[in-house]
Amino acid sequence: MNNEKTTREIIEERIAPKKRTPLYSRGALKKIKEEFKRWKNTVVREPDRENWEVTPHTIIGSEIPRELLYTPLSNAELDYQADLGFSGEEPYTRGVHPNMYRGRAFTMRQLFGAGSPKECNRRMKALLEHGATGTNWALDLATVQMFDSDEPESRGQVATVGVPIDCVADMEVICKDIPIDEVSASIVTHYPRNTAIVFPMYLVMAERRGISWDTLPGSVQNDFIMESLVRSASEYIPPRDDFRIQCDNIEFLRKNVPQWNYVTLNGYNLREWGTSGITEMAVAVANGIEILKEMTRRGHDIDWVAERLAFFWAPANDFFEEVARMRAVRRLWYKIMKYRFEAKKPRSMWMRCHVQTSGVSLTREEPMNNVIRAAYQALAAVLGGAQSLHVDSFDEAYSIPSVEASLLSLRTQQIIEAETQVTQVVDPLGGSFYIEALTNDIERRILDEVDEIEKMGGIVEVVTSGWLHHKVIRHIEREQRMIADGQIKVVGRNYHRDPNLKMPDVWVHEYDEKINRAMGDKLAKLRRRRDNQKVSRCLKALVEACRRGDNVMEYTLECARADVTEGEMRRAFIEAFGLWKPPIYG
Amino acid sequence: MAPPKNKIKVLLAQFPLEAHSRGIITVAGMLKDAGMEVVLIGNELPERIIEAAIQEDADVVGISTYCGGELALGTDLMKVAEEKGIKDNTAFLLGGIFPPRNIPELEKIGFSGAFLSANKEEIVACIEKAITVKKGAG
Numbered sequence: 014m015n016n017e018k019t020t021r022e023i024i025e026e027r028i029a030p031k032k033r034t035p036l037y038s039r040g041a042l043k044k045i046k047e048e049f050k051r052w053k054n055t056v057v058r059e060p061d062r063e064n065w066e067v068t069p070h071t072i073i074g075s076e077i078p079r080e081l082l083y084t085p086l087s088n089a090e091l092d093y094q095a096d097l098g099f100s101g102e103e104p105y106t107r108g109v110h111p112n113m114y115r116g117r118a119f120t121m122r123q124l125f126g127a128g129s130p131k132e133c134n135r136r137m138k139a140l141l142e143h144g145a146t147g148t149n150w151a152l153d154l155a156t157v158q159m160f161d162s163d164e165p166e167s168r169g170q171v172a173t174v175g176v177p178i179d180c181v182a183d184m185e186v187i188c189k190d191i192p193i194d195e196v197s198a199s200i201v202t203h204y205p206r207n208t209a210i211v212f213p214m215y216l217v218m219a220e221r222r223g224i225s226w227d228t229l230p231g232s233v234q235n236d237f238i239m240e241s242l243v244r245s246a247s248e249y250i251p252p253r254d255d256f257r258i259q260c261d262n263i264e265f266l267r268k269n270v271p272q273w274n275y276v277t278l279n280g281y282n283l284r285e286w287g288t289s290g291i292t293e294m295a296v297a298v299a300n301g302i303e304i305l306k307e308m309t310r311r312g313h314d315i316d317w318v319a320e321r322l323a324f325f326w327a328p329a330n331d332f333f334e335e336v337a338r339m340r341a342v343r344r345l346w347y348k349i350m351k352y353r354f355e356a357k358k359p360r361s362m363w364m365r366c367h368v369q370t371s372g373v374s375l376t377r378e379e380p381m382n383n384v385i386r387a388a389y390q391a392l393a394a395v396l397g398g399a400q401s402l403h404v405d406s407f408d409e410a411y412s413i414p415s416v417e418a419s420l421l422s423l424r425t426q427q428i429i430e431a432e433t434q435v436t437q438v439v440d441p442l443g444g445s446f447y448i449e450a451l452t453n454d455i456e457r458r459i460l461d462e463v464d465e466i467e468k469m470g471g472i473v474e475v476v477t478s479g480w481l482h483h484k485v486i487r488h489i490e491r492e493q494r495m496i497a498d499g500q501i502k503v504v505g506r507n508y509h510r511d512p513n514l515k516m517p518d519v520w521v522h523e524y525d526e527k528i529n530r531a532m533g534d535k536l537a538k539l540r541r542r543r544d545n546q547k548v549s550r551c552l553k554a555l556v557e558a559c560r561r562g563d564n565v566m567e568y569t570l571e572c573a574r575a576d577v578t579e580g581e582m583r584r585a586f587i588e589a590f591g592l593w594k595p596p597i598y599g
Numbered sequence: 600m601a602p603p604k605n606k607i608k609v610l611l612a613q614f615p616l617e618a619h620s621r622g623i624i625t626v627a628g629m630l631k632d633a634g635m636e637v638v639l640i641g642n643e644l645p646e647r648i649i650e651a652a653i654q655e656d657a658d659v660v661g662i663s664t665y666c667g668g669e670l671a672l673g674t675d676l677m678k679v680a681e682e683k684g685i686k687d688n689t690a691f692l693l694g695g696i697f698p699p700r701n702i703p704e705l706e707k708i709g710f711s712g713a714f715l716s717a718n719k720e721e722i723v724a725c726i727e728k729a730i731t732v733k734k735g736a737g
Binding site for chain 2: 153154155157158160165166167168169170173174244245246247285286287373377378410411412485486489490493494497516521522523524595597
């Protein structure tokens with residue numbers, strides 16, 4: 014297709030001439046090799062020798078074969094400085110900060126949002142009073158899918174799984190009395206279009222409170238993979254246009270809200286939809302590469318752009334795989350930034366991430382078992398060096414979490430942080446023969462998949478063609494068969510299932526029709542009191558900006574200032590870009 | 600004599616805002632494995648789902664829902680199905696995450712099955728039974 018070198022080719026070319034300093038002496042390795050052979054043939058039992066390698070099968074696992082025992086021979090060429098180094102230094106395998114959690118504990122960021130904007134404000138304040146160190150907003154489906162609360166599509170779904178936001182006034186209620194210049198907010202605007210519409214409402218709210226945008230800490234998701242690939246929806250715009258909006262948002266935020274993390278490259282939802290831990294990371298990394306290429310094309314300095322880029326990962330049940338994955342992608346991202354993009358600032362080379370424990374690995378059967386699953390997953394994330402954490406609640410296979418389940422999740426984090434002492438030592442598993450071999454293997458596999466994507470024309474192309482959609486569908490179908498035939502063991506469901514199993518009475522969030530009506534009344538009033546001519550002008554300007562190729566957020570900001578609603582802006586985008594049909598529906 | 604229609608045809612859909620599709624893809628795979636013909640139409644308003652069911656001459660309509668609206672939109676769906684005359688000869692099933700206490704109400708408005716979790720055998724059995732009831736013994 015073109016002669017551009019792939020990321021892997023560039024990295025390999027740049028690393029090849031570097032002289033390596035192996036940690037192990039040839040003599041020692043030779044001796045270990047002889048002894049290993051003797052031990053394996055005489056001490057290890059025949060069946061263990063024959064099944065030396067096993068492949069773990071787990072939900073959304075990566076099926077990487079594991080040996081019975083790892084030794085220096087598993088990583089015989091290890092060069093300590095080149096491959097591991099010290100924490101806070103290249104290649105950042107051991108962590109992005111020299112002192113890691115001794116300097117600052119991971120941010121305990123429990124996702125929350127349900128009920129009216131007022132209720133959301135009350136519960137976010139309660140979580141902060143219990144020691145949460147940031148807010149993390151779940152938006153309701155109408156808001157995520159960019160419909161106003163009073164559109165026919167929103168019927169029955171307003172405020173069910175998150176907070177509804179139609180306009181700036183809702184932002185003002187959600188953030189009332191929260192010091193938004195001190196407490197960082199993770200606003201889970203999954204999609205580029207959703208970010209372009211909702212985030213300016215946050216900025217206008219700050220403006221009306223007299224708070225300078227320079228001081229605002231937080232993050233948005235803004236990931237076109239979420240909008241064009243992972244989600245299900247009734248309307249899509251073409252992935253190429255969606256990718257452009259993602260980049261427009263980044264450019265605007267970088268210029269105007271300097272402390273804001275403008276993209277969270279979301280591996281999480283892709284993996285939870287149904288893919289391995291390798292594909293999760295490869296897709297997010299490939300999107301990151303494409304963004305940085307586009308920003309360079311737009312003439313921006315790579316370090317100016319890259320220092321605020323962040324990732325979002327899903328740790329599942331295979332404990333050591335999860336620890337190794339975090340280390341592997343940290344080293345790979347460093348190599349990409351250093352060699353592919355020639356970044357100069359250390360911060361640009363950091364793979365910083367938020368982690369949420371895996372929802373699809375939870376079961377409806379015996380839901381208290383989910384407390385254990387989530388705790389192990391959270392521990393793996395911390396041992397892997399995550400910056401920020403959400404622990405799923407045990408009742409999430411039933412409903413959005415109850416107040417007490419949500420508190421238990423926060424307590425799980427606090428126990429890891431304050432009682433287990435795992436945060437005292439940086440990268441405590443580093444140097445383990447097993448962990449290092451697995452880290453190498455995973456890094457290689459991620460880069461292989463990035464290479465595969467690049468050779469097919471890059472991330473936008475593999476989304477547009479449906480190649481990634483079908484990869485996920487195959488994964489989901491195969492995984493389901495493996496659960497049905499017991500190859501994947503799920504305790505309490507298909508393994509050691511209680512023959513007298515009864516589904517427990519778990520609290521579930523109930524739909525409150527009143528909120529839907531109240532949101533509708535508010536919109537009706539808003540449409541009467543605002544300057545509707547100004548609204549039309551702003552929307553027309555937005556459509557034209559989309560068509561001309563101007564940065565869309567400049568225009569959605571003006572829309573927000575004029576009290577344009579979310580649904581109105583969504584329709585402007587559709588008018589400008591037209592509809593796209595994802596290649597999975599027949 | 601008309602040739603017997605031997606493959607059960609299932610139309611799978613979600614209500615307009617539903618963002619999750621792991622469930623519907625999982626069930627589509629199960630039903631294909633069970634030898635049924637599956638048409639996946641994605642997110643649509645109740646009117647469009649019924650229109651598609653008529654166009655496709657589906658024996659079964661399956662709805663996947665995670666984020667609420669199952670009662671409000673399920674009621675709308677059944678109303679349109681009745682108006683268009685397919686409620687009595689089409690089996691309606693629904694699965695996903697919703698309050699368990701809504702199950703009796705969902706059955707009352709016309710769903711032959713409302714599943715919070717189920718394996719392939721349970722879903723297939725429910726479909727076969729519902730079809731027998733709806734289409735009579737012949």
